[in-house]
Amino acid sequence: MSDIIFELKDVQYSYLGKFPALCGVDMTIRSGEKIAVIGANGTGKSTLLQLLDGLIFPQNGHMTAFGERLLEHSHADEKAAHRFRRRVGLVFQNADIQLFCPSVREDIAFGPLQLGVAEKEVNRRIIEVAQVLDIQHLLDRVPHQLSIGEKRRVAIASVLAIDPDVYLFDEPTAGLDPLTVRHIIDFIVKANQRGKTIITATHDLHIIGEIADTVYVFGRNKRIVRGGSSESVLNDRLLLETNNLVHIHRHHHDGMEHVHQHLPLEPHD
Amino acid sequence: MRNKLHKRRDFIERSTLSALAFLKDATFAEEYANCKGFLQSLDPRFKTITFLLFLITAVSLKSAVLIGSLYGVCLTLALLSSIPVAHFLTRTLLFIPLFSLTIVLPTLFSVVTPGEPVWSFHCLGIHGVITRPGLDGALLFVVRIATSVSLIVLLSITTRHSELLKVLRVFGIPQIFVLTVSMCYRYLFLFATMVENIFTAVKSRVGILSHRQHGQQVVAWNIANTWNRTTQMSEEVYMAMLSRGYTGEPRLLSEFQATPKDWVWLVCAVILCAGLFYKGYTL
Numbered sequence: 385m386s387d388i389i390f391e392l393k394d395v396q397y398s399y400l401g402k403f404p405a406l407c408g409v410d411m412t413i414r415s416g417e418k419i420a421v422i423g424a425n426g427t428g429k430s431t432l433l434q435l436l437d438g439l440i441f442p443q444n445g446h447m448t449a450f451g452e453r454l455l456e457h458s459h460a461d462e463k464a465a466h467r468f469r470r471r472v473g474l475v476f477q478n479a480d481i482q483l484f485c486p487s488v489r490e491d492i493a494f495g496p497l498q499l500g501v502a503e504k505e506v507n508r509r510i511i512e513v514a515q516v517l518d519i520q521h522l523l524d525r526v527p528h529q530l531s532i533g534e535k536r537r538v539a540i541a542s543v544l545a546i547d548p549d550v551y552l553f554d555e556p557t558a559g560l561d562p563l564t565v566r567h568i569i570d571f572i573v574k575a576n577q578r579g580k581t582i583i584t585a586t587h588d589l590h591i592i593g594e595i596a597d598t599v600y601v602f603g604r605n606k607r608i609v610r611g612g613s614s615e616s617v618l619n620d621r622l623l624l625e626t627n628n629l630v631h632i633h634r635h636h637h638d639g640m641e642h643v644h645q646h647l648p649l650e651p652h653d
Numbered sequence: 654m655r656n657k658l659h660k661r662r663d664f665i666e667r668s669t670l671s672a673l674a675f676l677k678d679a680t681f682a683e684e685y686a687n688c689k690g691f692l693q694s695l696d697p698r699f700k701t702i703t704f705l706l707f708l709i710t711a712v713s714l715k716s717a718v719l720i721g722s723l724y725g726v727c728l729t730l731a732l733l734s735s736i737p738v739a740h741f742l743t744r745t746l747l748f749i750p751l752f753s754l755t756i757v758l759p760t761l762f763s764v765v766t767p768g769e770p771v772w773s774f775h776c777l778g779i780h781g782v783i784t785r786p787g788l789d790g791a792l793l794f795v796v797r798i799a800t801s802v803s804l805i806v807l808l809s810i811t812t813r814h815s816e817l818l819k820v821l822r823v824f825g826i827p828q829i830f831v832l833t834v835s836m837c838y839r840y841l842f843l844f845a846t847m848v849e850n851i852f853t854a855v856k857s858r859v860g861i862l863s864h865r866q867h868g869q870q871v872v873a874w875n876i877a878n879t880w881n882r883t884t885q886m887s888e889e890v891y892m893a894m895l896s897r898g899y900t901g902e903p904r905l906l907s908e909f910q911a912t913p914k915d916w917v918w919l920v921c922a923v924i925l926c927a928g929l930f931y932k933g934y935t936l
Contacts, residue, residue: 434892437896439892439895439896462900465898465900466898466900469896469897469898470898473896473897474896476889476893476896478889480843480886481886481889481890481892481893482893483839484836484839484840484890484893484894485835485836485839486814486815486818486835486836486838486839487813487815489906490815490905490906493905493906494894494897494899494905495897495898497904497905497906498897498898498899498900498903498904499897499898503906503907506906507906524813526683526813526815526839527839528839528842528843528846542897543897546897546898
């Protein structure tokens, strides 16, 4: 039981009290797990990540993080909030939101500085994470001058500098070129090998085999419709079809147009 | 005729896009700040303090020659900092003295500044006399303005704007204020680009020619849309700050490190200003 990090029981959340985003989610996440949350747009994946990061709190249901109930008033205490922030880091989908400082260096330093890390140590971490993500040449650049891929890597660096136990990724590979996608997948895999817990929200099914051992599928009803090993979920054609997750594409064979769908783990014929 | 109509019709769009382009150019061009040069190598704190000192000297001195010599120092510094002189002079001398000349024009004449006549003329039945004190006063004013503006321009183009903002902390400005201004600076570009993209999207759908009234509607819609998106984004940015441990009292990186070169520069600047003040006092 002690290795349980997050436990959610019938968790519900709605925006402005009338737009439901999560309608009864049950989930248990253990230390060192590699989890993917998949689902079509608007099924509540990002909301779940914000809940797990303690940015919003369940309106109904029960949620614990590191053995303690996650409540809004518990985060009002600065020490408790910092204790939580040191252990959980969220990489937002839109890097422009995450990179709010006037330079890359300051963005990377922001997290550790707020969490009370000494400036000398912060400077050491900046160099270290810049090397890990190969962004040394970007440190003195302003974020708005960077490409989307560079921004995404800097956003990851800004969380890596905190060195949390749990990484939450919201669509980490959306809109990126193949090489940057490769770098990010490698980063996620290595972080997990170092014992970090990884939770990724995505609808890019092709990367799931590498970044997740366990997959939760969110349905239109904003609930988990299925949870299981990545292999079993990705091979369930009916489940993926029902939840709008099957890859459909059109191409030419011998001068004839051919439209078909295929599953991520299925060989392409 | 068609061209005139076209120009009038997309007046709002052109004005908005030109204003945005100017804003981006003026605020985000860090071409010279990233060059290798003397001023770029100085600690921004020392650079700002010494330029402030130069500025105080320029506005306090009462001799155009002495202020002119400070202008000479400014030009030398520009040269040492890899700033193309032609670009620098165009930016500082072309319009500013013209504007200041317009302001001081009446003071040239004996009606405003009586004294020894230098030149008199008759124009449209009016007898005008330019006096020496008027001429001296106008020259002093124009040289002072040109020098002050040149110093400010030189400081701003050789220093990254993010560093200039951080220097504010040296003057006791609270960190939260510096952080807020820095974030405004950061997102200004994003929203400027967003507004440009909206204009391009509208143009791609309705073409270049659009009625003036329609143009106004597009601008109004643009303002409302940008407002909505900024509000939404500000909430998300706040969440991103919370996510990284922000609790209301920001801590920022203090990257500045003074070197012996900075101290030598400070001493030289103080000696120069003291010398100019002394010379001005003894004149």
